[in-house]
Amino acid sequence: MNKNNYTEEDLIPLSAIQHFAFCERQWGLIHLEQQWQENQRTAEGQILHEKVHNPEYKEYRDGVVYARSLPLKSYQLGLWGIADMVEFHPLAPDSEGNGARLPGRAGYYRPVPVEYKRGRPKKDDRDVVQLCAQAICLEEMTGAAVEKGFLYYGQTRHRVEITFDEKICSRVIDLSRRMHMAYNAGLTPAAGKGVRCSLCSMQDVCLPELTRQYRPVQDYIEQQPVDDISISWKEKS
Template identity: 50%
Template sequence: MLSGIQHMAFCERQWALIHIEQVWAENVRTVEGQNLHERADDPFADESRKTLRIIRSMPLVSHKLGLRGIADVVEFHQSKDFTEGETCQLQGRKGWWRPLPVEYKRGRPKPDDRDAVQLCAQAMALEEMMQVSIASGCIFYGETKHRETVAFDMRLRQYTAELAARMQQLVREGKTPRAKRGKRCSQCSLIEKCQPYWMLRHRSVENYLERMCSMEVDNL
């Protein structure tokens, strides 16, 4: 799922628990996020204005990234002229249009790229589907009630592609990565399921048996 790329950017163990082991848990952040998306993701609430077409819950697929999902909102802004590689046509609509993906998030902007990579993956899927190039998109944050513009530069595109490739690799291997302790653990809704601190103290069965055998020999 395309939405999983945000989990992968946050913590690949969290992503694997959700998307490979099908583990999930709610917290205040996830519930607030769902409520915000319910308002944005109404497929019957499309809007049409003279120079703007707003499509909600738009299905997306990228064969290059190996991802599929749903865009919260894709805005199509009408352009007076055709610009090769930037504008497209819409069925039943005259003229040329520039697509702009808009993602809705609770809270406020993050200090990292976890939200940006999800939006970038949506843009890359739109580019593949509509044969256009999209320079930027927007993230609307529920806490600030403000849109933040995200530029899809080469660094972000490469990072997005690397995360998608890592997701495919873990799916093929059916592997859940070991926990890596970090500040993000306190923000994770899966901390009780993940048990990162227990995992970090874990020792292999082989080492345990060797230690026990050594103790038995010493006691003889």
């Protein structure tokens, strides 16, 4: 895909891809209608990220450079955002083709994104696609291959290693493409079916049971017998 697919004006917050992967209607309510509701999960997640985000933070340990709140951008995906943390691991001197250069430091480094989450590993891939989107941003920005990253979960206090294979990268590209299409259309999707509604902080705003039952007027008209419609119009005339 052309890395210049999108312009600066087209860029959408990178965090939106997690919402889109979880529920397209939730994404529309938040990113199109600018609605948001906190629950315990979102509040705790916000507190965790506030503790992690520190753009002045730099640490050097065993040759690894740790950088927090690193700005990210991809014109291939049309996304911008901030990584919780990116580790830069030193590479062997003969690995310059696969590595990134860092200001003021010799040699080449392999970027490894780390995303912090408050809860536990999830059954779906919403956290994985967000992390992979960060990896694609880093590859585009640095020219280095980003093969893996980590999801750190606050409840388990454990890192989960994620490998960015072709399947998950293709899914991220497809999600970003469809997300831009939905954003340009400016229409909040209808509620889908699933048990995930009970996990969503937007349930009271979304009203999923009502929106699932809603039928556009045009759909209603098209489903009526032609004779019935003509009679109703004659009666009104």
